[in-house]
Amino acid sequence: MDAVATASELNKSGSGGSERSDDSGGGGGGIFEYSGWVYHLGVNSIGHEYCHLRFLFIRGKYVAMYKRDPHENPGIKPIRRGVVGPTLMVEELGRRKVNNGDLYVLRFYNRLDETKKGDIACATAGEARGWMEAFDQAKQQAELELSKGISARDKLNNMENEINLEGHRPRVRRYAHGLRKLIRIGQGPEKLLRQSSKLSRTDGFEGDGGDAVEAHQWKCIFTLAGIRIFEDVSDHKNGKTVLAKSVGVIDATADTVFEVILSTDQQKRYEWDTLICDLELVDSYDGHYDVVYGTYDSKWHSKQDFVFSRQWFRGQDGTYTILQCPAIHKKKPPIHGYRRAKVNPSSWEIRNLNTSVPSNSPRCLVTHTLEINTSSWCRWKNHQSSKFQRSIPHALLFQVAGLKEYIAANPALHHENATTVVHSKISDASISSAECEDEMQDEFYDAITADSSTSDEESDDDQKLVMQEPRVKLKNISWAITTLALKRTAAPDLSEELDPHVTPITIPSDLHCSLWKGKDDNDTNCWASPSGKGFMIRGKNYLKDSSKVVGGDPLLKLVGVDWLTVDKSVDRIALHPKCLVQSEAGKKLPFILVINLQVPAKPNYSLVLYYAADRPINKNSLLAKFVGGSDAFRDSRFKLIPSIVEGYWMVKRAVGTKACLLGKAVTCKYFRQDNFLEIDVDIGSSSVARSVIGLVLGYVTSLVVDLAILIEAKEEPELPEYILGTVRLNRLKLESAVPLED
Secondary structure, three states, rough: OOOOOOOOEEOOOOOOOOOOOOOOOOOOOOOOEEEOOOOOOEEOOOOEEEEEEEEEEEEOOOEEEEEEOOOOOOOOOOEEEEEEEOOOOEEEEEEEEEEEEEEEEEEEEEEOOOEEHHHHHHHEHHHHHHHHHHHHHHHHHHHHHHHHHOHHHHHHHHHHEEEEOOOOOOOHHOOOOOOOOOOOOOOOOHHHHOOOOOOOOOOOOOOOOEEEOOOOOEEEEEEEOOOEEEOOOOOOOOEEHHHHHHHEEEEHHHHHHHHHHHHHOOOHHOOOOOOEEEEEEEEEEOOOOEEEEEEOOOOOOOEEEEEEEEEEOOOOOOOEOOOOOOOOOOOOOOOOOOOOOOOOOOOEEEOOOOOOOOOOOOOEEEEEEEEEEEEHHHHHHOOHHHHHHHHHHHHHHHHHHHHHHHOOOHHHHHOOOOOOOOOHHHHHHOOEEEEHHHOOOOOOOOOOOOOHHHHHOOOOOOOOOOOOOOOOOOOOOOEEEOOEEEEEOOOOOOOOOOOOOOOOOOOOOOOOOOEOOOOOOOOOEEEEEEHHHHEEEEEEOOHHHEEEEEOOOOEEEEEEEEEEEEEEOOOOOOOOOOOOOHHHHHHHOOOOEEEEEEEEEOOEEEEEEEEOOOEEOOOHHHHHHOOOOOHHHHHHEEEEEEEEOOOOHHHHHHHHHEEEHHHHOOOEEEEEEEOOOEEEEHHHHHHHHHHHHHHHHHEEEEEEEEEEEEEOOOOOOOOOOOEEEEEEEEOOHHHHOOEOOO
């Protein structure tokens, strides 16, 4: 940590700039720095909620919050400071209405003590994503230092100095005890709101497609205005509806396009949307779901209006998914003079494309998929029926063309979320790691230093701040993410993951669990163990060419599945006396991996998967490193790939097929004992995951779901990846879940 990764600085204009990365050390190993303006949300000393603009600065694992930009005000003292610890979790709460504007809220909490929490808010979804990545990078820095083996005393000091993420400090809590819910209110100057922070990186991501093989077969049947129109020809001959989609490349970031699509601003929608121009927000729920009302005044039809819901998610690769469905709402009953119409169920997918280095211009691929009546679609496809061209589905299908032209005609949108940089000399580079440690040993949220009082933090008066310390230059790190080329090659050799010197045992096939194993694909409310051929995993040369290969057979055998109802989430389920692990047969197995998927609902459910090995784990393998490693290491490697094999297409879009690092998305707890490792996955710890699982449960009796469990390979010796285990859940019935006995 003796070199600075880049010499980029955040300019005050917040937009319209360019990106540059300077490697001062020649070796590419520098100190990560990230900074910018955010809203700090909390409760003041008399119990009133506040929303203050603050300048947040991350350097390595250290964090500081200022009233002013320390670059422009050298010597300014932070009002909060501390370190990011391995137990820090960042949850994206989604979009919230703050007075007359929309902000994107992030919640920070300690997974070991969820009462310690706090919120910040950002002006755009892109800024929120940047801060999530920045805190994740700081967390990785903390995990790296722990993995290098520091003293027990230093570990204790780090824990004491971790960020306490409550919205107020001890002196405030003395006057406002118990006011722990941070309500998002207030707004600040628009100029400061747009002084956004950006992480310097390419507009690309790992993979142009999913990590599971999809059943759709798309055929291009029409092109117009730079967009392509596709239909799914895989299986719609006997159906009443057909899936169609419009696809276009837009010269803007995915963040920008997402903001434009969700915006209800009438004037902006008039410029690109031929259907839903007069859009009104009716209600919003968990930050990722709302209901809107719109009118459609066509010259060919009578006046129409409609109510529909919008549900959105952002994947770990930065891809946005928006689901739109017809809805009803008590605030918007049918009104005289308008015919209530139904908007076709549809979905948006917006993902960044890799940008060539010379141009460095943001580009994203926008896909709008919707259901259309088969007969009207076929008439238009075959004869260009004018009746269909005057319909709501036609207007929806060509919204991508309107977006493309609107953004092309507004150059400011092309770089709205681009990083603005000011080039500076490396020699000016700021403080050393030792200095940073010296000045940031207090807890970030609970420190009350001699120069920082409670009233200081709640006030926006900065006139008395002392300027004595040397000028600090703020830098960003640049991440280059390569493109993905899918290749189908042979499965990896798994002979070394389990001890090759031990004779494999025969794993019993009669182990008892509450959910039964299906005999064929026609069985329902059962499980099966498919091969890994439906999943794409990292190949031998992934670090060089980003190639992925078709998965092979799983390393571990799925020996049982429990489908349980519980009053509240249950951890360490493997210790339950009725659990498979505690049976005589289970105790004789060399190793069992227990995955406890805790499903939030009424009642709560636990889907427990048991994977067994026929030999002990090789002590030098990646699996041994994962089983015996720290929670931080496990969080960074535990990966799941979902695939909806059969089911409603909207559910498929919501779940997706991209691999997900579960330890980064939700809270995972690990329990190692005897011959097993249990992983308790709290799906309810993420508002996004809760929203998706709620949709899945509504259709679960008609779904065939495949899941693959992996340990992500990040280093050359760990490649190619292999699949730990798979499971197929065939049309589960909620009522078949068995109560967990005390």
